[in-house]
Amino acid sequence: MKAFRGEPSIFASARPEAKRAELEVKNLTLKFGGITALNKIDLEVHTGELVAIIGPNGAGKTSLLNCITGYYKPQEGQILFNGENITRFHTHHLTEIGIGRTYQNIELFPGMTVLSNMLLARHVHCHYNVGKASVFSKSVRNEEVRHREILEELIDFLEMQSLRKQLVGALPYGMRKRVELGRALALEPKLLVLDEPFAGMTLEEKEDMVRFLMELNESWNQTMILVEHDMSVVMSISERIAVLDFGVKLAEGTPDFVQSHPQVIKAYLGDTSTID
Amino acid sequence: MNTKNLKIDRLDDETLESQVQYTFPQILSRQADRLGPDKIAIREKAYGIWQTFNWRDYIRYTKFVALGLISLGLKREENVGLILDNHPEWLFAELGVQSLGAVAVPLFTSAVAKEQMFGLNRFKAAYIFAQDQEQVDKVLSCRDELSHVRRLIYIDPTGMRTYRDNPWLISFAQLLELGEELDKEQPDLFVKELWEGKASDVALMIMTSGTTGEPKLVMLSHENFNEMARKWLETAPIGIGDNWISITPTAWIVDQLWGVGITLSGGLAMNFPETSETAVEDFREIGPSVIVTSSRFWEELASKIRVKIADAGFIKRALYDFSQNTGLQAVDLESEKKAIPAKLRFLRWLANRIVSKPLMDRVGCLGFRGAYTGGHPISPDVIRFFRANGLNLKQCYGLTESGGIFQVQPDNEVKLETVGIALPRTEVKIMEDQEVLVSSKSNFVGYYENPEATAEVLKDGWFYTGDAGYFDDDGHLLIIGRKQDIMRTKEGEAFSPDFIETRLKFSPYIKESVIWGEGQEYITAFINIDFGNVGNWAEDRKIPYTTYTDLSQQPAVEELIRGEVQEVNKQLPKPMQLVKIILLYKLLDADDEELTRTGKVRRMFVFKQYKDLIDAMYSDKTELPVTGQVRYRDGNVGTIETTVKILTV
Numbered sequence: 001m002k003a004f005r006g007e008p009s010i011f012a013s014a015r016p017e018a019k020r021a022e023l024e025v026k027n028l029t030l031k032f033g034g035i036t037a038l039n040k041i042d043l044e045v046h047t048g049e050l051v052a053i054i055g056p057n058g059a060g061k062t063s064l065l066n067c068i069t070g071y072y073k074p075q076e077g078q079i080l081f082n083g084e085n086i087t088r089f090h091t092h093h094l095t096e097i098g099i100g101r102t103y104q105n106i107e108l109f110p111g112m113t114v115l116s117n118m119l120l121a122r123h124v125h126c127h128y129n130v131g132k133a134s135v136f137s138k139s140v141r142n143e144e145v146r147h148r149e150i151l152e153e154l155i156d157f158l159e160m161q162s163l164r165k166q167l168v169g170a171l172p173y174g175m176r177k178r179v180e181l182g183r184a185l186a187l188e189p190k191l192l193v194l195d196e197p198f199a200g201m202t203l204e205e206k207e208d209m210v211r212f213l214m215e216l217n218e219s220w221n222q223t224m225i226l227v228e229h230d231m232s233v234v235m236s237i238s239e240r241i242a243v244l245d246f247g248v249k250l251a252e253g254t255p256d257f258v259q260s261h262p263q264v265i266k267a268y269l270g271d272t273s274t275i276d
Numbered sequence: 277m278n279t280k281n282l283k284i285d286r287l288d289d290e291t292l293e294s295q296v297q298y299t300f301p302q303i304l305s306r307q308a309d310r311l312g313p314d315k316i317a318i319r320e321k322a323y324g325i326w327q328t329f330n331w332r333d334y335i336r337y338t339k340f341v342a343l344g345l346i347s348l349g350l351k352r353e354e355n356v357g358l359i360l361d362n363h364p365e366w367l368f369a370e371l372g373v374q375s376l377g378a379v380a381v382p383l384f385t386s387a388v389a390k391e392q393m394f395g396l397n398r399f400k401a402a403y404i405f406a407q408d409q410e411q412v413d414k415v416l417s418c419r420d421e422l423s424h425v426r427r428l429i430y431i432d433p434t435g436m437r438t439y440r441d442n443p444w445l446i447s448f449a450q451l452l453e454l455g456e457e458l459d460k461e462q463p464d465l466f467v468k469e470l471w472e473g474k475a476s477d478v479a480l481m482i483m484t485s486g487t488t489g490e491p492k493l494v495m496l497s498h499e500n501f502n503e504m505a506r507k508w509l510e511t512a513p514i515g516i517g518d519n520w521i522s523i524t525p526t527a528w529i530v531d532q533l534w535g536v537g538i539t540l541s542g543g544l545a546m547n548f549p550e551t552s553e554t555a556v557e558d559f560r561e562i563g564p565s566v567i568v569t570s571s572r573f574w575e576e577l578a579s580k581i582r583v584k585i586a587d588a589g590f591i592k593r594a595l596y597d598f599s600q601n602t603g604l605q606a607v608d609l610e611s612e613k614k615a616i617p618a619k620l621r622f623l624r625w626l627a628n629r630i631v632s633k634p635l636m637d638r639v640g641c642l643g644f645r646g647a648y649t650g651g652h653p654i655s656p657d658v659i660r661f662f663r664a665n666g667l668n669l670k671q672c673y674g675l676t677e678s679g680g681i682f683q684v685q686p687d688n689e690v691k692l693e694t695v696g697i698a699l700p701r702t703e704v705k706i707m708e709d710q711e712v713l714v715s716s717k718s719n720f721v722g723y724y725e726n727p728e729a730t731a732e733v734l735k736d737g738w739f740y741t742g743d744a745g746y747f748d749d750d751g752h753l754l755i756i757g758r759k760q761d762i763m764r765t766k767e768g769e770a771f772s773p774d775f776i777e778t779r780l781k782f783s784p785y786i787k788e789s790v791i792w793g794e795g796q797e798y799i800t801a802f803i804n805i806d807f808g809n810v811g812n813w814a815e816d817r818k819i820p821y822t823t824y825t826d827l828s829q830q831p832a833v834e835e836l837i838r839g840e841v842q843e844v845n846k847q848l849p850k851p852m853q854l855v856k857i858i859l860l861y862k863l864l865d866a867d868d869e870e871l872t873r874t875g876k877v878r879r880m881f882v883f884k885q886y887k888d889l890i891d892a893m894y895s896d897k898t899e900l901p902v903t904g905q906v907r908y909r910d911g912n913v914g915t916i917e918t919t920v921k922i923l924t925v
Binding site for chain 1: 322323324325434435437438550551553554557
């Protein structure tokens, strides 16, 4: 009876303020010894945008994501999120202020069920303390019910009803990626950071994933940054694309602009003269 | 929720009899008054929980749909297409349409766009209900040819944001709002419209599967269905509050008769699984009291169980073999009406406790009071298999035109080969050419806008089924097969392809088979291997394979299937034995028009499509290069190039 329930509460009830995600990366430089992974990168992401970062292997895409999500600490520059300087924040602190992510090489707990994996992400929204939890008081119970409701809405949205109680380790690769997206969404993030969400998927799984991301972005105004290799997908879903090469931002703009940018073509194909 | 041992809360005969004079929505309104807010009418699993609707909710939503449709402009006797999956909205939409005296026409959600357009044009749909974005897209792709469709109502809003500006579309939620507004303005309107309906009105039209030629629309009245529902409620072990689970397509008569007709008349609860993928689990949670489904369901379940057992450890296999042997011995004695010796009775009780019951529980079949198979002939071995495991599985027989199933095996005398005896107030007779005729109030009204076809099969109240059959000594009906399908070899030996096909399909490795041999010297067959089971078999033997095409042409697989066919040949009389077979390089598929949407083979179409292969089986060739076509759901056509081997059994 979806038609009667209206929009899932996880997406519908959020106040505009709770969805606000203004990210500003200023002059960011990251070095590993003698190698400059990121060189004076500037990037802005505004609320409701879907921004893609592309580039050849080793361009620094994942390094940039890792800076934003607190895994790497850059030597220079600043990262501002909703006006707050988050450059030196710890990862757990970042999830609390609303930055959720997925990983290139799936970081789920294979021995746990899909539900348990997703439930884990709800810890940032837990308000009860050990005392109350140990007697499982009414308020704790209500809160747990609320967490489960939100997970069920996500399971419904991601069409994983038949997987709920299955162990993640037993799922095919494409499904695990979906579970990971579910876990990131269970954080109710303001900014969702996706590292190669389509890698290693079959065509059908990609189509499903595109559908989910588009729906999240367009219907529920979810702000997203994604890194991706599959050009056809990136070009079709992103509003804005930033191109990195050897740690330098080559270009930034609409898919059409980026596609016809001579330096981008050179970075990808090595030659400019014979490109149609 | 095992209801096996609870008392059956039947409606009294008087109520049942009186209900025949009402329409479905009128019966719903009476049930809502009688059973009210306390009894559950509908359950649906959503967000991981079984959500319930009582009888008052049921009529309320139906009312809002009906009034919403009035606001949009639906008139009496117009046709409305329903392209819906198994969810409560289907019931509300269908009954809403019917309470205005309009006709509901359910269509298969699995049909491709072209097929769907053909159907919708055939009955000039005034409105369409579509399940989700996928179904809406199919209809929109042929919008230009659907000028008679005034509005399209979609149920699931997921992914529909980009369609919001299209004035042709309206959501189900909006429709309900329209209905609610009109209800406030004119509170008596619904009741007035509802009671204008007559039981003799056409309630719905069902597209026949059309194994031959163009599909026809079978018009069925409220009375046809109510009468059939009454017969079942009088004879089957079901009552108020019992559970029916809706898993067959809504466009098939089974869920129309049971899910709508019988659940309404008998006050049963209708249960909807969460998604088709979770159906098995949801099925187990509900533990339905009764099930009627296709022979394919039972065939697949049987082969799944047997394959799993073959993979199990030694002890489990031994226990299973013991249980199966004991069960089969008892079943055979029962069907020969002999007494079962005390020792066997004890062993069977034991086998039941330690093997059969846990097994049936595992597959969700423990709660059944009655289980029925219909739609297509089934191998007696499948029935023996389940009965040996303590499941009261019975074969039954009926057609869309006869208003559903009218022949059932009675409880105390189940004969495996037969389809039992007729329900009350149903007459069955056999013509000289062995055609089965049936007469009852449940017989359909006629084919939609096709009086010639109606006159051909409906004469003096008798419906000519087109099936050949005969009565045995106990008065049980045996169905041989479709009359026009009965073939004769060159020597004039008559045989029914169905008869051989169902026996082949009992093998867990054979999914589908098609028999040839009309006017030929010997009989041949196409065989579709079961990709899952044969695939597992191959993996166990370390045989590498890639696709279905590749697997089907592996020499080891050929040997496996040849062995299975030789086993079947042993059960058949000499002239009916198979001589040559081909393992088809692709699965027969409804999208390629080779099967009907209910999964029956369209023999003539397959014959034309694969003429070269059939001819090759009647020549000296041992292999044949072929180029085949495969149509994908999105309309693209791919080609397969391979060499097919012709195997001598």
